[in-house]
Amino acid sequence: MRLMAVIDASVRMSGLEDLTMYRSTASIPFSGRYRLIDFALSNVVNSNINLVGVFPAYPFVSLLDHIGVGKSWDLNRRKDGLFFLPGSQKVGNYVSVGAFSMLGEHRSFFVKSRQEHVVITNCFTVAQLDFEEMLDAHLASGKDITEAICEDGTHLKSYILSKKLLLELMESYEEKKVISIEDVVNRKKAPYTFNTYTHDGFVAVIDSTENYFRSAMSLLEAGQREKLYLKDRPIYTKVKDEPPTKHLKGSQVSQALIGNGCTIAGSVKKSIISRAVSIQEGARLENCIIMQKSKIGKNCELTCVIADKDVEIDDGVVLKGTWQQPIVLRKGERVTKEDVQ
CATH class of the missing domain: 2.160.10.10 (Hexapeptide repeat proteins)
Incomplete structure (x- = not known):
């Protein structure tokens, strides 16, 4: 119960336009039975996080139909649970993860929460991220913001910071000339201090149709699926009752x-x-x-x-x-x- 989660489903990738004409990036099908958001949602619940805010981009009908009230991820709860938090901007053309203008429209969601730290993650990175372990690394570092990266230096665009600091950034981002948590980390904006958490498992960053194709097809290679689909950290999705093929x-x-x-x-x-x-x-x-x-x-x-x-x-x-x-x-x-x- 130490962490709450923001799943930023608002960032639009220009390289995915053929697949996002009628849906957001978060609801693109992947690996036969999943949607891209399933990996972010599963990372959250497998990390024992019970309060989740999904910030979608238009059009989000497909995404809302898929996640519903979060039952498939055990997030349909009386306390905490899943919250679908659309912004007022009907053109979800955010260019980086964790836009403060978007998060600020739902400031009360953060103020009312009991958790002291927030993980902000995206919907276009396919990976198994343990946010509990990442939080431990963040607290041990004593830094203000921790970012998840790969061993090769690839930025996974998932971040942990205190709720107090996030609320401060929502209030002062225009004055500080930053637009998002990703922007703050990329610019190493003073006076904040920064830490990295290294992930060593399967990773696919879906930012173009070509990357989508290659990443999905790589799961047909011997041993690759086992790196992503872990027995002790299942990937959950909306259940479809269909007859056998x-x-x-x-x-x-x-x-x-x-x-x-x-x-x-x-x-x-x-x-x-x-x-x-x-x-x-x-x-x-x-x-x-x-x-x-x-x-x-x-x-x-x-x-x-x-x-x-x-x-x-x-x-x-x-x-x-x-x-x-x-x-x-x-x-x-x-x-x-x-x-x-």
Whole structure:
């Protein structure tokens, strides 16, 4: 009960525009069954934090539908629990984590809390972060602000500071010419002192479509999933009741993650298939990410393709992207043979 959490779901990444036309970064599907926010929420609850404020960006309907009142993360509580705290700005174009103008709109959320320290984290870093351990390191350092980093120096953009200091920054950020907690840390703004906490596990920073593709596909490699999905620190998500996937006669699947409720009659290799996807006979998929409820027609050939939710690909369509530039089909898009000739 020493920590409260801020999950900043407001930062928009220009490199993810194809996947965020109808949703925020936080609700982008990842690894077949999860959304990006699931990793931040799971880090929080696995660190025994019971008071969580989610600060979303518009449009946030998809995100609100996914997290609801926090039941899937055991955050639907009478005391503390999960709070959805949208800002008044309808264009959530914050460029760094922990914008003071956004947090300040909900100052009472912090004032009323019983916890003395705050962790501010983001929704585009996929990792297993132990915030209890990070808080111990922060307190032992005697510094004002602790930032999580990787062994290679990658900034994970998660921060711990006292609630008292955060409230002071909310009041004085304009005078001090800073915009966010990330800005304060990056500029090493005086008079504050800074500490780092080093994380040595799996990390993926999802700041572009190319990074999204490579990071997701890396989980198909031997041993990589075990680095992220730890038995003692599970990743929680909204439960979907779907029937088992049907593998029809003639289908072939190798080195793939397949969600529930799919119907597979074609060939799937080194791909991630979300729930309720239909892949018809003769279709061949390799190095693809296919999101939920998409339909792949007969005799299609797809290589290095990201198909967002509800995409329909007609019979015989051939799409070949590369690892450096995967082809992205936007949510609800329909692709015919005439479209690619």
